[in-house]
Amino acid sequence: MKLLSALIIATTFTTAAYAAPETYVIDVNHTKPVFSYSHFGYSTQMSRFDSLAGTIVLDRAAKTGSVDVTIDAKSVDSGFPVFNEHLQDEDFFDTAKYPTITFKSSKLKFDGDKVVAVDGNLTIKGITKPVTLTLTSMLCMPHPMAKKAACGANATTMIKRSDFNMAKYTPYVGDDVTLTIPVEAIQQ
Incomplete structure (x- = not known):
């Protein structure tokens, strides 16, 4: 009887530990948000952000969690330094006035233990709009090198530049912008 009681107590604590929310810190070396848009219909142009910080909290047992990300808008990288400066001016990101872009989740959608979508609020240039990030994986x-638990995903959504007061050159430069976010995070 004592053995059975001890096993029940041990199982209860093990289950409680598994059910606890897990916090992951975004790996900035493997998380580079990319945005793409039509350039006069000729081609799809892509740029990325090189600097960000954030956390992901997952409670797979309760099917809840959160995502909180802050992107340094000044880290925009088009591959061309002069164009990077243009993207930072008032017509676009206006990084002098709005140095960061934020995403804060409102709900994670699960399919089993996997998150398949994240609803939240995206703030660019002080304007906040609801978006849904769809996870394609x-x-x-x-993690084989960090020797800690890790999670990774690819997320995508589409926004309109005009919704964030960045409509310069539309319709020639597309108003629709696809955000693609490859993210990796290490458990703390």
Whole structure:
């Protein structure tokens, strides 16, 4: 009887530990948000942001969690330094006045243990709009080099530049912008 009681108590604590929310810090070396748009219909242009910080909290047992990301808008990288400066001016990101872009989740959508979408609020140039990030993949497993639990995903959504007061050159330069976010995070 004592053995059975001890096993029940041990199982209860093990289950409680698994059910606890897990906090992951975004790996900035493997998380570079990319945005793409039509350039006069000739081609799809892509740029990225090189600097960000954020956390992801997952409670797979409760099917809840949160995502909180801050992007340094001055880290925009088009591959061309002069154009980077243009993207930072008032017509676009206006980084002198709005140095960061933020995303704060309101709900994670699960399919089993995997997150398949994240609803939240995206703020650019002080304007906040609801968006849904659709995850095209998600994997959580032990990181082979960090020797800690890690999760990674690819997320995508589409926004309109005009919704964020960045409509200069539309319709020639597309108003529709696809955001693609490859993200990796290490458990703390």
